[in-house]
Amino acid sequence: ALEVADFNNDGKSDIALVGSTTNTSLVAVSLSNGNGSFATPIITNFLSSVSDTASGDFNADGIQDLVTTSGFGGIWLLTGNGDGSFGQNSLFVSGASSSSVALSHLDSDNKLDLVVTDTTNRRVITFINNGAGSFGNQRTFNLPNIPAGVVVADFNGDSKNDIAVSTQSASNNQPQGTVVVLLGDGTGNLGTAVSYPAGDLPGAIASADFNGDSKLDLAVTNGSVGGLESMFSDIMVPAASCRLLAFQCLATPVNLPFLISMRTVVPILLFHWLVRRQSVSFTTSLPPRCRVCSPMMFQSMRATVRRTPA
Template sequence: MTRTSIGLLRVAAIFLFLSAIPDRALTQTVSFIARGDFKVGTHPHWMAASDFNGDGRPDLATANSDSNNVSVLLGNGDGTFQAAPTLVAGSRPESVAVGDINRDGVPDLAVANSGSSDVSVLLGNGDGSFQAARAFAVAGTTAAAVADLDGDGRPALAMAHAGVVSVLLGNGDGTFQAARAFATAGTSPHSITVADLNGDGRPDLAVANVGSLQTPGQIPGNVSVLLGNGDGTFQEARTFDGGTTPAAVSVADLNGDGRPDLAVANFGSIGSTAQPGNAAVLLGNGDGSFQSAGFFVT
């Protein structure tokens, strides 16, 4: 599988989650207008949405791994977007996350750079433009999330890379403390999300580990769950079978029982163990554990 197809399928994971919702949960037919294409940098690997200029219209940001930048597309409110300016990030940006990192009420960007082994933080100006990136060291990071992980009201960063999650607690001014690593018990993490998975009011982490079925070595992927202690530290990871090559994970109550569930997008594999992509749903037990996955063809 080429880097291009991996990047495109990561973005397509957003749409795979629609297939994971049971038919009974849909009250009306879902349809789409003809697609519109908008130019960004080279090999976009991840996309995030927010209102970057405060006009009430959703905007987009893409992490472009081969052009080493981030594209920001301001929305017109009708599904179309203005031409995208590019923002300099680190080397090989793989993921972009949005949060109010310096607590000024304006969305900021955190970009995971696998090539330069750091995270670029770009503080927003509130008009759709951003300040120059500031880098914080995180080895080989491939996925990013922004959330308050220790309950101090300051956004922190959770960065997935090389079998671990690195947590950088925030100072509340756009800077961060040194990273602390927690093992994920997975190979090649591609996506990370933050949610309360066991109902204790503390943020937990779910990580999609793609494995290496598409390369020599044939290591299957999984989903790692790290329950939070509420102080920015996490318990030992538990792993769950989310399919052959989990590329993205999202959290929602998919069956209406009040418990968070996991939706996982798998982009399949090639070679001797070739398998098609699919979407997996792991229903939650409410204690941070999950039932066996149900799979849906996409």
């Protein structure tokens, strides 16, 4: 898992790579030199397998920390020391197979809360930050299918964060994957899940305003089919096993470059919140100007999404 943040508070973006070996897991932080190069990685070891990771200041000390999830059910909190290393490694167990993790404010106390997907029991688990880096008030919300990726944002414009989860069907009789949206009420509770078709095997999910209407849209990777089908789009591109990393919003006119880790052109499915009659296009460059990834891992792509009439 890969995370980018300023781990030593020098105003430069650093890179944290979190991974597992046979007997242990580690965090390797490469501090930025500010010129596109990076220092020798700083290694911190901890005992867990790794599914996903995210960074944020959990204990309000002004230093970036890390949270990692494990397929065996554990959630590790790695407290940052401010120099690229991590000290206290605390573990609490969600009682399930934890896969994706996201950070956001689910209530009104301005402390970062945790959102974790549980693949075993097909649910989303939220943990409210109690302050000083501890989490409690665990809440669970059921999903119709097996969760894959998760993103937190305000999708309906009420200034309260919501949760969107890409899910994969476990039934051969219902192979359709979905994106599930759960609207937040600002207290940590979530509303009834609403599902949208998302191809056969949706994976990573990201959110951005793709058409400049100030409403957040969703993008989902689909790693098993040769095209994309939904009520919102009409796209046909080759398939690939892939993981979407990030989107970046630029000024008008809307030109949204994004970074995709892949070996071939990747199918992407776009959703637009409550809008069904519009067109939007996006393009990547070839090769991307990426100093930490091989250009051979990337190819260009252009796709146009055509909304069906309401």
